[in-house]
Amino acid sequence: MRIAIAGASGRMGRMLIEAVLDAPDCALAGALDVAGNPQLGQDCGAFLGRATGVAITDDVDAALATSQVLIDFTRPEGTLRHLAACADRGVALVIGTTGFSAEQKAEIGAAARRTPVFMSPNMSVGVNVVMRLLEQAAKAFSHGYDIEIIEAHHRNKIDAPSGTALAMGEAVAKALGRKLADNAVFGREGVTGVRDPSTIGFATVRGGDIIGDHTVMFAGIGERIEITHKSSSRATYAQGSLRAARFLAQSGPGLYDMNDVLGLN
Ligand SMILES: NC(=O)C1=CN([C@@H]2O[C@H](COP(=O)(O)OP(=O)(O)OC[C@H]3O[C@@H](n4cnc5c(N)ncnc54)[C@H](OP(=O)(O)O)[C@@H]3O)[C@@H](O)[C@H]2O)C=CC1
Numbered sequence: 023m024r025i026a027i028a029g030a031s032g033r034m035g036r037m038l039i040e041a042v043l044d045a046p047d048c049a050l051a052g053a054l055d056v057a058g059n060p061q062l063g064q065d066c067g068a069f070l071g072r073a074t075g076v077a078i079t080d081d082v083d084a085a086l087a088t089s090q091v092l093i094d095f096t097r098p099e100g101t102l103r104h105l106a107a108c109a110d111r112g113v114a115l116v117i118g119t120t121g122f123s124a125e126q127k128a129e130i131g132a133a134a135r136r137t138p139v140f141m142s143p144n145m146s147v148g149v150n151v152v153m154r155l156l157e158q159a160a161k162a163f164s165h166g167y168d169i170e171i172i173e174a175h176h177r178n179k180i181d182a183p184s185g186t187a188l189a190m191g192e193a194v195a196k197a198l199g200r201k202l203a204d205n206a207v208f209g210r211e212g213v214t215g216v217r218d219p220s221t222i223g224f225a226t227v228r229g230g231d232i233i234g235d236h237t238v239m240f241a242g243i244g245e246r247i248e249i250t251h252k253s254s255s256r257a258t259y260a261q262g263s264l265r266a267a268r269f270l271a272q273s274g275p276g277l278y279d280m281n282d283v284l285g286l287n
């Protein structure tokens with residue numbers, strides 16, 4: 023499978039380059055980064071001391087020329103630019119980027135009618151299994167338990183709450199027949215009044231090199247239940263992304279997520 027990586031010099035881009043180079047069924051076909059990035063023109067394996075023959079470029083057409091799948095961990099505006107190019111060329115797209123608006127998500131859905139697109143705010147198998155546990159827990163604790171979602175990430179993360187925390191909130195809200203948009207409370211300060219039981223609270227921690235921790239708390243009277251996932255390596259996200267790429271390589275146009283890949287639907 024011929025794979026291009028967008029955000030090639032980023033934290034996830036580098037994990038993905040290493041994962042693709044080490045996967046016997048994958049070959050690196052392109053490495054993209056944004057105009058002005060200092061790594062442009064360098065071999066994308068230089069950080070590993072490996073010569074891949076693939077230079078990092080900001081030329082989207084050149085990076086996609088011989089690629090079957092593009093894996094994108096960049097920023098929403100970058101992803102949308104790559105999405106349009108992939109849809110025009112029929113190149114499949116794996117989206118790991120987070121922080122999309124509702125309008126941007128609709129744009130992704132529309133492009134997925136032309137080419138296979140996979141999107142998940144968290145590529146780890148563990149988080150996606152936890153999503154299912156959360157649906158069950160939310161139904162079981164639907165009365166008398168307050169729901170709070172706490173996430174912690176490294177100091178360089180630029181979006182909050184994390185895409186995963188928001189997806190956990192969506193999963194819990196859906197299981198309860200609520201709309202997250204109507205019930206989410208993002209942080210608290212000052213005289214907040216007593217807690218409205220229908221709300222789903224979010225708290226964000228940013229610091230150091232935390233890779234990604236997520237806890238959903240169901241707080242009742244006399245007990246509380248916490249369902250926690252902690253990532254200890256970005257390699258999990260890279261392996262999940264390759265799994266998604268293999269899935270797309272065998273799929274027609276459509277918008278897919280980890281439930282499709284793991285057969286959880
Ligand atoms: N789904 C999942 O499992 C995971 C998702 N993520 C998400 O992936 C994204 C990237 O995370 P991370 O690798 O840590 O971030 P980094 O900042 O380390 O990397 C982002 C890369 O994208 C480049 N970039 C920035 N803006 C654009 C643009 N407009 N067009 C193209 N490329 C651009 C950056 O270049 P430059 O440095 O020059 O700005 C950089 O190379 C985030 O949204 C994060 O939340 C992260 C981990 C797991």
Ligand SMILES: O=C(O)C1=N[C@H](C(=O)O)C[C@H](O)C1
Nearest residue numbers: 120143144179184185186234
């Ligand atoms: O930016 C990160 O690092 C991560 N982002 C994703 C998110 O926003 O949920 C996934 C993971 O938690 C790491």
